[in-house]
Each structure stands twice: as structure tokens, then as C-alpha cells.
Amino acid sequence: MDASSRRSEDVPASAAGDDGRRETETERADRRWDELIQEVRVAQTGVQILFGFLLTVVFTPRFTDLGDTDRTIYVVTVVLGSTATGALIAPVSFHRIVAGRRIKPQAVVWASRLTFVGLVLLLGTLTSSLLLVLRVATDDSVVPWLVAGVVAWYLVCWFALPAWARHRHTTAD
Secondary structure: OOHHHOOHHHOOHHHOOOOOOOOOHHHHHHHHHHHHHHHHHHHHHHHHHHHHHHHHHOOOHHHHHOOHHHHHHHHHHHHHHHHHHHHHHHHHHHHHHHOOOOOHHHHHHHHHHHHHHHHHHHHHHHHHHHHHHHHHHOOOOOHHHHHHHHHHHHHHHHHHHHHHHHHHHOOOO
């Protein structure tokens, strides 16, 4: 019996992964894939809804009143939303294309990278969307401060806090 077909109860304690689980490489890849897909579902739904709304803006009467700067922000926002959608859907396509090729551990790594890129692009989409909406809705003097504050909040929630927890709770052994 090869290592990839062993069940977790057949895995010796010395083969436990970095998180202390007693699972084979295949079981670990399956678990990590399931976790990743659950995460992607959340981000994917949000970016698709936002992107859908963005696509309708160009057809509203008020769009023709936008100045050149706001139109440029809008175009950048739509492109960011489109690329974020593509990156967050990519893990599904990646899995479908490589399914059955026995490369799930590598597929998980690539899907994880695509998801991270998608989150960065989603950050850009949300930032530029907020910038556009606030430029239209409020006084221009407060917009940079409001956008900077919200972006700082996203950075803390999405990146700084997880990085801190990873550093704080990851052991050296």
C-alpha cells in the first residue's frame, strides 16, 4: 500500500503534519481544498454582486454627468472588479482542469495563490468603488480621509490581524 492511499489511522504519530493532524498528504490536500472552496464562496459571492452593480452604473442617467476623473475611476473599478472575479473563480476552473491527475496538493497551492490575488484585487475594487461613490456623494475634502480609513480597516481585518495571529500562535517546532 503506498503512502497516498493510507488512511489517517494508519499514519504513525511521527508523520503528523505541521498542525499536529495525523493525515496523509492526500487527506491533507482534500481538507485544505474543502476549506479553500468554502472561503472562496464567501469572497466570490461578494465580488460578483459588486461587479454586477458596477456594470449597471454606465446605463444610469447620472453617468453622463460624471467628469473625466470619475469616469476614469469607474473604468479602473470595473476592470479591478472583473479581474477580482476572474481570480476568485479561477480555483474552480483550475480544479476542474486538473481533476483526476493526482496533483491535488499542487492544485491547492495554486488555488490558494489565486484566491489571495483575488482578495487583493477585491481590496482594490472596494477601494475604488468607495472612492467613486464618496466623490459623487460628499464633499471632496473628506473623501481621501474616509477612503484611507476604510482601506486601513480592510488591511487590519484581512491581512494584519491574520498575520499577527499566525505569528503569535505558530510554534517554531
